[in-house]
Amino acid sequence: MCCCCCCSSGGSDPIFEDKQALIDFVNNFSHTRPLNWSDGLNVCDGWEESVAATMDRGLQRLDWAELDSVIPDLYLPNLHQLNLANNSLTGIVPKSLQRFPASTTFYGNNVTALSDVHSPSPAPSPRRWSKRGRKLGGHALMGIIIGACVAAILGMLLLLLLVMLWCWKRNGKTVLSRKLMRKAGNSLPEKGVSRGQDGTRLVFLDGCCYSFDLEDLLRASAEVLGKGTFGTTYKAVLEDVTSVVVKRLKEVSVGRREFEQQMELVGRIRHENVVELRAFYYSKDEKLMIYDYYTQGSVSALLHGMQVENRITLDWDTRLKIAIGAARGIACIHTQNGGKLVHGNIKASNIFLNPANYGCVSDLGLTTTLMNPPGVRQISRVAGYRAPEVVDARKTSQQSDVYSLGVLLLELLTGKSPVNATGSDEVVNLVRWVQSVVREEWTAEVFDVELMRYPNIEEEMVEMLQIALACVVRMPEQRPKMSDVVKMLEEIRRLEPGNHPHSTSKSGGSTPSPLAIKAQSSSSPK
Numbered sequence: 001m002c003c004c005c006c007c008s009s010g011g012s013d014p015i016f017e018d019k020q021a022l023i024d025f026v027n028n029f030s031h032t033r034p035l036n037w038s039d040g041l042n043v044c045d046g047w048e049e050s051v052a053a054t055m056d057r058g059l060q061r062l063d064w065a066e067l068d069s070v071i072p073d074l075y076l077p078n079l080h081q082l083n084l085a086n087n088s089l090t091g092i093v094p095k096s097l098q099r100f101p102a103s104t105t106f107y108g109n110n111v112t113a114l115s116d117v118h119s120p121s122p123a124p125s126p127r128r129w130s131k132r133g134r135k136l137g138g139h140a141l142m143g144i145i146i147g148a149c150v151a152a153i154l155g156m157l158l159l160l161l162l163v164m165l166w167c168w169k170r171n172g173k174t175v176l177s178r179k180l181m182r183k184a185g186n187s188l189p190e191k192g193v194s195r196g197q198d199g200t201r202l203v204f205l206d207g208c209c210y211s212f213d214l215e216d217l218l219r220a221s222a223e224v225l226g227k228g229t230f231g232t233t234y235k236a237v238l239e240d241v242t243s244v245v246v247k248r249l250k251e252v253s254v255g256r257r258e259f260e261q262q263m264e265l266v267g268r269i270r271h272e273n274v275v276e277l278r279a280f281y282y283s284k285d286e287k288l289m290i291y292d293y294y295t296q297g298s299v300s301a302l303l304h305g306m307q308v309e310n311r312i313t314l315d316w317d318t319r320l321k322i323a324i325g326a327a328r329g330i331a332c333i334h335t336q337n338g339g340k341l342v343h344g345n346i347k348a349s350n351i352f353l354n355p356a357n358y359g360c361v362s363d364l365g366l367t368t369t370l371m372n373p374p375g376v377r378q379i380s381r382v383a384g385y386r387a388p389e390v391v392d393a394r395k396t397s398q399q400s401d402v403y404s405l406g407v408l409l410l411e412l413l414t415g416k417s418p419v420n421a422t423g424s425d426e427v428v429n430l431v432r433w434v435q436s437v438v439r440e441e442w443t444a445e446v447f448d449v450e451l452m453r454y455p456n457i458e459e460e461m462v463e464m465l466q467i468a469l470a471c472v473v474r475m476p477e478q479r480p481k482m483s484d485v486v487k488m489l490e491e492i493r494r495l496e497p498g499n500h501p502h503s504t505s506k507s508g509g510s511t512p513s514p515l516a517i518k519a520q521s522s523s524s525p526k
C-alpha cells in the first residue's frame with residue numbers, strides 16, 4: 001500500500017491530524033505483517049520529498065500487507081494516494097475513501113465500492129492512468145480529448161458521406177412511384193396493390209415474358225419519354241435492368257370491366273408488326289399499360305429527331321419496310337374483334353422498328369373506347385394524320401386508319417412532318433402540299449432530298465406515292481382497305497416469305513426515271 005498526504009514544510013496542523021488519522025487507520029486494520037509506522041516517525045519529511053519515498057520511510061506499502069478486516073471510515077482530507085491492493089479486506093469502501101479509484105486502490109480485495117453499486121459504467125482501466133498509477137497526466141488527458149474529438153468528427157463525416165451517397169443514389173434514379181405519387185396527389189396506387197385491396201393488381205397478358213410485379217415497377221427508375229394524347233409515357237428501368245415502357249393513362253372514363261375487356265382484346269394480338277401490350281393495371285386512380293421498350297425510338301424520332309441514341313439512317317429500304325410493316329400491323333388489327341377493331345391513332349410516333357427493321361404499330365385501341373370527349377388539344381395533336389371526316393376523336397374508323405397510314409407514307413417519302421409551320425406563321429398541311437405539287441406534275445420535288453442519293457429507287461417511290469395518295473382521298477369509302485394497301489405496298493418490291501423484302505429492286509438498274517425534276521417550290525413545308 002502507499003498512502004501519501006500533501007503537506008507543507010512548516011508542519012501545519014492538518015499534517016499531524018492526518019498522521020494521527022493514518023496511524024488510527026493502520027491500527028484499525030487487523031494485519032499479520034508488521035508495519036514500521038509510529039507516532040515518533042517524522043512523516044512530513046518524507047512526504048514532502050516524494051510520495052514513493054514517504055511510503056518507504058513512513059507507512060511502507062499496505063498492498064500485500066495481509067490486511068483482513070473491513071475498511072475503517074477515517075477522516076483523511078489530505079490523503080491523495082492510497083493503495084490497499086491485494087489484501088483480504090471485505091465490506092463496503094467507506095465514504096471517506098470512495099474518492100480513490102476502486103479498481104486500483106482496492107484491487108485484489110473482496111470489497112464493494114459504492115461506485116460499483118450505483119454506476120453502470122466500469123471503473124477506468126489502470127492502463128489509462130499515468131505510469132505511476134496516479135492521476136491522468138495533462139498530455140494524456142489532452143490526447144484523450146483530442147482523440148475523442150477526432151473520432152467524433154470522423155464519425156460525423158462518415159455519416160454525412162453515407163447520407164450523401166444514399167441521396168445521390170436516390171436522385172440519380174427518378175423513381176417511377178415518386179412520379180406517379182406526385183402526379184396522383186394523395187393516391188398511392190402501389191399501396192392498394194401491395195395490400196391486395198380493391199383487387200388491384202398488375203395483369204400480365206398471355207405469353208408475357210416479364211416476371212416483375214407492381215412493387216418492382218414502382219421502384220424502378222423512370223424517365224419521361226413524352227406526353228401524349230392519353231397521358232404520360234415513361235421508360236422504366238427495373239432492378240434487373242429490364243427496360244419497359246409504362247403508359248400512364250389519364251382521363252379514362254370507362255369502368256374497370258370495360259377497361260379490362262379492351263386491354264385483353266388488345267393484349268391478345270400477337271403479330272410481328274404490332275407492339276405487344278405486356279401488362280396493364282387498373283385502379284380507381286391509376287391506369288397503366290406496359291410495353292416493351294424500343295431502343296431505336298419511334299419512326300417520328302428517326303425521321304425528325306436529332307438526339308436518338310444509335311440513330312440509323314432511314315434509307316429507302318428501311319422506309320419501305322416501315323411502310324409495309326405498319327400496313328401489315330394495322331391490317332391485322334382490323335381483323336380483330338370480328339373485324340371491327342380500329343387503331344384510331346396511327347402516326348409516326350406510334351410506329352417502331354421490329355428486329356427486322358419493319359414497322360411495328362403501337363398504341364392501339366385507346367381512342368375509340370377509352371378516351372373522354374375530345375378537347376381541342378387532343379384533336380390538334382393528331383391533326384396532321386386525322387381524316388377530314390373525323391370531328392370527334394372517338395369516332396375513328398378503319399377508313400380513317402387508312403387515311404392516317406397514307407399520311408405516314410407521305411411522311412416517309414417526303415421526310416416532312418404532317419403539319420408544318422412556315423416562317424410566316426402559315427401552317428402547311430402535308431397532304432394538301434403533296435396533292436398540289438403532284439397536280440402541278442412536279443412530282444420529284446416531293447421526295448426527301450436524303451433519298452436522292454440512292455440510285456434506282458424513283459419508280460418505287462412513285463409507286464408508294466400513288467398508294468399514299470389513294471389512302472388520303474377525301475371520301476372514306478373511296479379509300480382502299482388496309483389489306484389492299486398491304487398488297488399494293490408488297491407489290492412495290494417482290495418479297496421473300498416473312499418480313500424481309502427481296503434484295504433486288506423492281507426498278508432495276510436500267511429503269512429510266514419517270515420523274516420530271518423541277519425546281520423546288522418555295523411553299524415546301526419544313
Ligand SMILES: Nc1ncnc2c1ncn2[C@@H]1O[C@H](COP(=O)(O)OP(=O)(O)OP(=O)(O)O)[C@@H](O)[C@H]1O
Binds near residue numbers: 233291349
Ligand atoms: N414502346 C415504346 N418504346 C420506346 N418509345 C416509346 C414507346 N412507346 C411510346 N414511346 C415514345 O414515348 C413518347 C410518348 O409517347 P405517347 O404515346 O405518350 O405520346 P405520343 O405518341 O406522342 O402521342 P399519343 O399519345 O397520341 O400516341 C413518344 O415519343 C413515343 O414515341
